[in-house]
Structures are given as C-alpha cells and as structure tokens.
Amino acid sequence: MKMDNRWRVVAVYKDACKVWYFGQEKITKVTGSFRNSALCRSDYPAVGDWVYLNNDGLIDRIEARSNQLSRKVAGKRHDEQIIATNIDIMFIVSSLNKEFNINKIGRYIILAETNHITPVILLTKLDLCDDPDNYIKKINFYYPNVETVTVSAIADIGVDAVYNKMVPGVSDVFVGASGVGKSTLINRLLGCELMKTSHIRERDDKGRHTTTHRELFELENGSYVIDTPGIREIGFWINDINLSEFEDIILIGRACKYRNCQHTNEVDCAVKLAVRNGDLAKERYDRYIKASREVLYSKLLQDERERLKFKSKVKQMSKNERFNKKN
C-alpha cells in the first residue's frame, strides 16, 4: 500500500464520504467488498479516519484508529455512531455565562482522558463576561491539571493563543453545547466563514443547533480541526471508560462487606465510610460513581453489539454452507 495514497475523511454523508488529500477534496464511497465485510456501522469510515483509495478512487481500507469518540445509537439495534477518530486534543468549549456547568466539563474530561485525548477547556464570549476569574478559579479547583484558555472570537481576544495550540499534524475536536461559539471560533481560526453560525437569544443563552454535521478542516499551519454540532447529553458519548484513574477507590472498596458492592446503598461500605471520614473527596466519589455507571451501561450495549455481530456471522456461515452444498 503506497503511503501517498492516504486520504483523510473530512465529512460523512448517508452513502458517501468527503475525503481530503493535501488541499484536494473529493466525494467517494467504499468498495463493494468493503461493504460486504463490514459488520456494523463503526466499521465504516468516520470523520478523522485515514483511508486508502483503490485505482477507481474508492475507499478500500481504513487505517487502524488511534482512538475514537462514539455515541450510542438507541433504538432497535444498539450500535455505535462514531463522532470522530484519531484525535489529539479535545477543546471543551463553554461560554462564560449561565450555560457554564462544571459537572458537564468534568464528564468531557473523563471522556477525553479515557480515550487518551488531551482536554483543554475553552471559555468563550469573554467580551460578555465581567468576572472570568471566578470561572477559572472554579475550574482550577476541580481540575487543576487541565489547561484553561479564555477567548472572544467576536472581540478577537485570545484567538492567537488558541491558534498557537494547534500544532501541524495534530487533530483537534471542538465539543460543547449548542450556541457556545464553536463554529464562530473555528471560522476565525480558518480565516474564513466555512461553518455557518447563527444568532442565539442572548437573553436566555439558548442555542439553536446551527451546526448539523461534523466536519474536519485543515488550518493554514497544517493542523486539523473538527467542528461538531452542539450536544445535550454527553453521557451518550462515553464509550470505553476505564476506571484506572480511580484505582485508590477500587482499593478501598476491597474492604467493603460485599464483594460486588456498588458503593451506593449497601451496608458496611468502606468507600462511603471513607467519604464520611473525609479520606475520600465527595466530588471524586461522585465522579467515580458516574463513571462506573457509564462503564456498566456501555458494557451492556457492547454485549448487545457482540451478540448482533455473532448472529450475522452465523447467518453468513449458514449461507455459505447452503451455497457449498448446492455446488
């Protein structure tokens, strides 16, 4: 496989993808044999994938992903919708107003870190805020290890600092609620209006979901940025959370009365005792409980996915068998 045949998926549509190769863009599809061997939705190209095209210009292979952000698709069959892949930095975007929510930011941080993505908190609309320091203090208190940047795309304050974080070859994703100004800032960084933005009712800060699709852009300095539509429920994004960052809690939990203690309502729970004694911060305990629920939930969905994969394999096998018998 020639390296120079490696294209990047910048947008995904119902039956096609837009792929990019050093400033060149085109719309293409996967090959028939790719389609035949794909078992589920996540086997198809997603925004951020590096793909190889065959001589007809069709996608015949996806390079192994270094990571992927996904969302569970509810409905009859549980499957996974990939939001973006091969991400280095997650810009967690929040505006400096009533929309700001420290817990939501915390969940994004968990999501980023469990996928080996560096989180950076990006506080927007600095021009509308009188006391940004209050917000920053709060963040530094809860998440002292996460970098925070303040910016105003409209008043052009701090935009250069954001741009300088975007290193050539590195891929960034912008996430956060609708109306916080993700697309406005990305347009600023790009130096042109590639993403549509829209006015929100500033009185109640409610967004209107302007961006409806995900798209990857290349900045002038050779870094990549992915704009995403605002989402309400980040829980659906949480995929394979691992609980390794809570090792201390897991250790304390070995002293619980019940071996499968969930550390919520059980009697003689060592973890809850540690919280009461002040040995374990309540905030960390809460984060742990949330994260372990997500693990459980995503495991349930994963099992369902495995079951469906297995079922379709069996179906294919018996099809082949019938075919072999006939011939």
Ligand SMILES: Nc1nc2c(ncn2[C@@H]2O[C@H](COP(=O)(O)OP(=O)(O)OP(=O)(O)O)[C@@H](O)[C@H]2O)c(=O)[nH]1
């Ligand atoms: N005052 C002020 N307004 C801003 C700033 N950045 C964005 N806005 C406004 O906020 C509104 C929403 O901006 P968008 O960029 O569309 O927000 P978004 O996060 O992309 O929203 P979705 O695409 O729905 O997820 C627009 O009216 C922008 O003009 C800023 O720095 N200061």
Ligand SMILES: [Mg+2]
């Ligand atoms: Mg947008």
Ligand SMILES: [Zn+2]
């Ligand atoms: Zn317990």
